[in-house]
Amino acid sequence: MSRLKDGRFYGYLRHPLPHERDTIVDAVVTSYVKAAGPVRQRAIDDLDTRGASVLSVYGQRMASAAVRAGSVDTLRRGLVAVGMAQARLRDARENLYPLAALHDAASLLGTSLRNLITEVSDSLPTSAVEELRAFDQRQEQDKSLAAMGLRRLGGGQTLLYS
Numbered sequence: 001m002s003r004l005k006d007g008r009f010y011g012y013l014r015h016p017l018p019h020e021r022d023t024i025v026d027a028v029v030t031s032y033v034k035a036a037g038p039v040r041q042r043a044i045d046d047l048d049t050r051g052a053s054v055l056s057v058y059g060q061r062m063a064s065a066a067v068r069a070g071s072v073d074t075l076r077r078g079l080v081a082v083g084m085a086q087a088r089l090r091d092a093r094e095n096l097y098p099l100a101a102l103h104d105a106a107s108l109l110g111t112s113l114r115n116l117i118t119e120v121s122d123s124l125p126t127s128a129v130e131e132l133r134a135f136d137q138r139q140e141q142d143k144s145l146a147a148m149g150l151r152r153l154g155g156g157q158t159l160l161y162s
Contacts, residue, residue, distance in 0.1 A: 001043055003028060004051035013057045017065055017160065025058040029081050033123050044084060044125060052088035055081040059098035060161055063105040067159045072109055072116075078102055079116050079132070083124035086131050099135045100148040101161035112136075113143075 003024055012021055032043050047055075062078025065071075082098050089095060103113040113136045121129045135143060145151055145161070153160045 001028065001046045001048075001051050004054040005048065009050075009054045009057075012054060013060065017061060017068070022058065022061060022065070025054060025081065026077065029055075029058070029077050029084070032084060033077075033080060040123070041125070044087065047084065047088045049088060049090045052085035053090075053094060055085035056089060056094050056098055059085070059095070060101045063098065063101035064160045067105050067108050068157050070109065072106075072111055075102060075105055075109065075111075075116055076120055079113075080120050080123055083120065083128040083132055086128040087125065092131070095131075096135070097148050097150060099132070100143055100145050100150055103136070103143050104145050104152070104161070 006024075009021060012019075015021065032040055035043065059078040059082035062074050062081070066074035066078065078098065079102055082095050082102065086092060086095055099113070102116070106113045106116055114133075117129065117132045117136060124132075141147060150161055153162050
């Protein structure tokens with residue numbers, strides 16, 4: 001988690017896709033998923049608000065990357081990152097943006113946020129899964145890109161949630 005505290009992550013959301021920082025965060029998320037339950041909990045416990053914000057931004061970036069690549073696996077990694085961040089964000093509403101993007105990306109890729117949450121639920125703390133499910137249970141207009149002030153820019157290999 002200490003790798004997420006690097007000052008180079010300031011402005012991370014605005015960097016082009018893909019970016020070297022995505023690889024760093026991806027390694028953190030992959031390591032977390034592969035770890036045993038107690039190790040995962042320690043990782044969450046060691047996460048500070050700055051690292052949580054980086055994970056949240058990564059989730060939004062991976063929504064764009066997933067659509068570009070046609071990869072549901074990339075969506076899963078983004079959702080795990082958002083779930084990891086949930087309890088450690090200064091303001092949990094920060095995760096609304098990536099969740100709206102992940103929700104939209106899931107529909108573009110022929111799946112649903114609900115299915116993705118089910119698929120990653122064993123990797124996340126129960127409280128995070130409950131909050132992810134609460135977002136998914138919102139009315140469609142309350143979890144849309146427009147509701148969060150987001151939009152799709154470009155399409156295909158240039159799609160970006162902004």
